[in-house]
Amino acid sequence: xxxxxxxxxxxxxxxxxxxxxxxxxxxxxxxxxxxxxxxxxxxxxxxxxxxxxxxxxxxxxxxxxxxxxxxxxxxxxxxxxxxxxxxxxxxxxxxxxxxxxxxxxxxxxxxxxxxxxxxxxxxxxxxxxxxxxxxxxxxxxxxxxxxxxxxxxxxxxxxxxxxxxxxxxxxxx
Numbered sequence: 614x615x616x617x618x619x620x621x622x623x624x625x626x627x628x629x630x631x632x633x634x635x636x637x638x639x640x641x642x643x644x645x646x647x648x649x650x651x652x653x654x655x656x657x658x659x660x661x662x663x664x665x666x667x668x669x670x671x672x673x674x675x676x677x678x679x680x681x682x683x684x685x686x687x688x689x690x691x692x693x694x695x696x697x698x699x700x701x702x703x704x705x706x707x708x709x710x711x712x713x714x715x716x717x718x719x720x721x722x723x724x725x726x727x728x729x730x731x732x733x734x735x736x737x738x739x740x741x742x743x744x745x746x747x748x749x750x751x752x753x754x755x756x757x758x759x760x761x762x763x764x765x766x767x768x769x770x771x772x773x774x775x776x777x778x779x780x781x782x783x784x785x786x
Contacts, residue, residue, distance in 0.1 A: 614639075615684055615704065616780070617695035620711040621757070622737055623718030623725075625768040625776070629711060630691035632777045637687060637786070644692025647679050667743065670751050677702075693744070696761055697754055707784050710762040711776065713769040 616633060620626040627643060634641035651672065652662035666672040681702045684690060690699070696708035713721075716730075719737055723730040741756075748756045759765045764783045766776055 614687060614784070614786075615699065615706040616689045616709060616784070617699060617706045618689060618691045618709045618711060619693055619696050619762070620768075621693070621715075621718060621741060623721040624711045624713050625721070625773060626691050626711045628773045629768070629776050629780070630689045632773055633780055634689040636777055636781060637689070639687030639689060641689050641691065642680075642683060644676065644680055644690065644695055644698075648676055651676065651679075667747055673747075673751050693756065694748065694752070694754065697752065700761060701752075707780075708762045708764070709780055710759045710765045711768050712765070713767060717769045 616637070618626045618630045618633070630643070631641050648662070649659055652659050655662065657665070662672070677698050680690065680692070680695065680698050681704060684699055684704050684706070690706070696706065699706045715734065715737060719730045719734040722737070723733050745756045748754045764780060766779060768776060
């Protein structure tokens with residue numbers, strides 16, 4: 614079975630995704646890693662490639678194609694739009710959305726990457742505003758809407774292992 618894990622930056626989706634894949638005995642794939650690979654293939658920094666993607670919608674379409682092509686077997690696919698990508702291409706999956714208050718997400722990113730949480734808070738808001746606009750323009754998706762998800766979780770109140778347990782229980786495995 615394929616499981617998608619979506620959510621905003623700092624929500625814990627990568628940590629939970631890796632743990633879930635391990636627990637289910639499947640593989641883990643991050644859509645963000647594929648995006649970084651695409652930037653590298655073009656000899657671009659991630660920031661420059663992201664800026665280009667705001668105007669060149671073929672980048673997102675190529676990313677979609679790569680993700681859908683690899684979505685087979687037992688796997689956890691982590692990415693902000695992973696559920697929508699698979700739904701649009703009629704690939705069955707159990708879709709999970711993980712979120713947390715933006716202040717907590719900023720603190721997590723500051724711990725992970727370094728930097729000041731207050732400054733990161735502004736950066737996160739700017740990034741989310743940009744991505745929300747981009748996803749709406751390209752896909753007609755209201756990023757942050759949870760109506761397409763089978764399970765919606767708040768990662769601010771539980772540790773990743775507890776969240777994995779809740780996902781496994783909801784999946785009935």
